[in-house]
Amino acid sequence: MTTVPQQHKAAVLTKAGAPLEVQDWKTHSIKDDEVLIKVTASAINPVDWKIRDWGIFVDSYPSILGSDAAGEIAQAGKQVKNLKIGDRVFFQGIIKTLDGSTFQQYVTMPADLVGLTPSNITDEEASSVGLASVCSIVGLYNQTGLHISPAPWEKGGDQAGKGKSIVILGGSSSVGQYAIQLARLSGFETIVTGSSSAHHDHLKKLGATVTLDRNTAKAEDYAKAATSNGHAFAMIYDSIAIQSSHIESVQILQHANKKGSQAASKAGLKTSTVATVYSYEDAVTEEVKKGVQNGAEEVDIKVVWGMGSADYLRPQASAFFKAAGGQQGWLAKQLYFANRVVVVEGGLSAVNKALDKNRDGVSGQKLIIRPFE
Template identity: 35%
Template sequence: MTQQKALFLKEKQGAWEVSATSIPEPGAGDLLVKIEATALNPVDWKIQKYDWLVEEYPAIVGTDAAGEVAAVGDSVAGFKVGDKVFHQGWFSNNKATFQQYTTVPAEIAAKLPSNISLDEAASIPLGLATAALGLYSTLDKGGQRGAGLTPPWEDAGRDKYAGKPILLFGGATSVGQYVIQLAKLSGFSPIIATASAKHTSFLNSLGADHVIDRNKPLSELTELVSLTKSPLEVVYDAVSFPETQQTGYDVLAPGGTLVIVHVEQINKDSSANKTVTQVFGTVHGSAERATGVSLYSKLTSLVEKGEIKPNRVEVLPNGLAGIPDGLKRMEEDKISGVKLIARPQETSLLSQ
């Protein structure tokens, strides 16, 4: 078989369309993965709306996959045809995940543990990478892209930050759910997160100590943070609106780091000695690759032990053809505390 179905963005800011295309070939070190589940992310609709990140059209996007190894490239060790895996994709047509087959370097793929489904596994890669790189990525040539903390999947990092508070804006976002879980493994305490009040017990179950209703004035949050015993040295803003960025910056202790997920919009105090770093949430890039390889070497075990739990998922109908409606719901801010999943193999011929 050489042909598959993919969801194409036909041109810049154009329409989505399912059509046939060739199955990519795995290069040296790569896996070819038959995708059983892919997750939708805000970046996917933002690419269509804002003409961003992608240069070549027609383009396939999508960057979360779980499925089965269909072939292995030269020099791949540790994986064989038939293994169930999950991984992050990238915005090139042979690595994106809104298609039935894709390729990925084996060093940034993880085997599926038996305690989660393929749908759940597809909710992990991009959200977890963004959380992990924001907290643990270190200085690189292009500037700081993370808080540079020691990762908890390395022995030296487990519980290293015990007794230190952390504040998170957007606890119920996909990224935020992974920030809570990683912060717990790092020992941070208390873990304070903003979210809709309905998510309180769920986020408590992931490790949040205090969940603050995100619809309350941010001034109330400032007061609560001032009650933490130790200085607030790390703030992660998983929504990064101008007002959350500014509040996060203002409550940060001198010497601390604010991690943001969008372009900085902060009135800064040049004498404050506070670092602001914008995460680039992919394990594919050269700057983040080493942290990504290290994370993926431990990821199966972290999930198997229940130390990293996937997001709650909602499976969309109609395979790849169901993705555009899901992206519309995301754009309209109608998704709350759940990851939307599509199953590419369920794309019917009528979708072509």
């Protein structure tokens, strides 16, 4: 029997703007449908330093951050049938919860939101998969996003993109890399993305059919690339999610589709649509209006929130972890690739250093810490 400590180490945020402090933390008990996971690797995401520095999303203190991890099952609830003690797993942690956030040594998770880590990838690599994949899933397949159907884990899902194009802005970001792969698994015939030229070969390996230089490409270049093969184009996933990328997304779609083009209906949408994780509503509304006045189609902006434990997204998140994980899943079959990772040595004591490095800029890679170092 695995011995679980009553306390473990956690990197704790005591107040907004303060550095995280390593403290002793009570190990939570699990419910019958949950598992306790010993966290061997936790990934760093931009939202983590934003919470620390800006005080967003957190309602009370002390708090624990982190929402991307991998590890092994330490305990399993009585109703859990698909996981057992010792299994290697990966998952998206649950932000704003003290027992489900991942900058600590033990985490509790609903068993249906945990994937089995295949033997061909490391825990560090596996820890990069959860959050960014779920953010891609909500943008691409959920009704709050582009609502591409069926999803690639469903029957016929590999044909959902047949005859269609999609543009994914920010291809070298974690979300962008997973969105490209999911678009490939959905059968999109043209997948256009932008990044620095250093990442082009890797993004083509993941599934991009056209890679543009983000520093020089204009909206019309993306539009031309998305439409040159005659595929229906009315979808963009903006993984950059800043005001300029929102405006560029609108410009790309409006360059491609003039009023009456029927591009949206051919792509299975009512209106040409941008899915993104943040909205600059006033600037985007003005850009759409300007384009329409010049004869372009309307463009809809859908803001999505990639929380896999949310009721509206949980069935899709659960299905993804089942499809991607295990020895017969996408990761094992190399149909889906984890981010390239860089370990920041020092365990939980190095979390602040890792957050600072992420804030200062990381390109094409995911930073990882190991809580037991």
